[in-house]
Amino acid sequence: MSDVAGLSHAPQNPKNKRTGIVLASLAIGMVGLAFASVPLYQLFCQVTGFGGTPQYADGNPKGVIDRAMSTRFDVNVDRALPWTVKAAPISTDQIGQVRTVNYIATNNSDKPTTGMAVFNVAPDKAGIYFNKIQCFCFNEQTLQPGETVEMPIVFFVDPDLDENHELATIKEITLSYTFYASDSEGS
Template sequence: MALAETTQPSAEKSNRRIGLTLLGVAAGMVGLAFASVPLYQLFCQVTGYGGTTRTADANPKGVIAREMKVRFDVNIENSLNWTVKPAAAITDQIGRVDTVNYIATNNSDKPVTGQAVFNVVPEKAGIYFNKIECFCFTEQTLQPGETVEMPIVFFVDPDIDQNRELKTIKEITLSYTFYASDNEGS
């Protein structure tokens, strides 16, 4: 009988420890689920992974003789009743700061709020594509029939010329996907 009494508190202690460990693991998994999106965005911004561009205030590195063509593309989610015209492609010296405009029109009879996300192709060039001003990730509410210009001020970092894998790249495509915001008509 004495043996059973001494093992019972030990088993309860062990079960409590296992329960607390499992609770801690579950809480950690929930925390990681909530942190994964911001951590992934930070990772992409730092590394340029997935065609993620960088942001800058200006181009401190100057302009080089090599030219790069930048094309602009647009995709619109079916639930967003907008027409968006991408900017015309431009060819300029690497490092030169350029401004282009996308033109968006609300085709509905009510205010519609939309948002855009972007990527760069080829993906490895994303780290060298720097945006000084951009409408991406900012909700835009357009009134019925309203048309607006959405500017992008950008440059291609001259350091792209030092990357052997990108020496033969002559064209970069900046693509935006527009979708309806959850704050519809706000």
């Protein structure tokens, strides 16, 4: 059998059709996983503390123990964000004590700008024990020209850290924030 152009059409093989459906399904599944990978990775990190990801809590139900821990605060600001951000001063408290500290951000430009912050904890193994009750991270912040704002963090170090023998010599945890310009309007 031939068509107008003189090309012949071979009858379709059911195996070819099945292979095509499998490959198309695989491609669609890979695209779906690509979109789901960021939220799934973030969930994994929050549950396990992987990569120094702190935990979120409503409060400290375990109390305070007789071991001091210093928390150092660090900040990095992407060049595309015209802000100056001052980290909170170092804090030394008993493990389990709920503490509030403030980062201070100033918009140095002559227009409103919007930024966000991401964070991590070092050493990585301490991330699962660092609990934030309130934080500005992952929330867009729009600052007006010349505006300065306080950005509070309410946190505590879980007393279970004291039971982890790998962290027995740790006396300081660093909470580091990286601020970057948001893609939202106003930046």
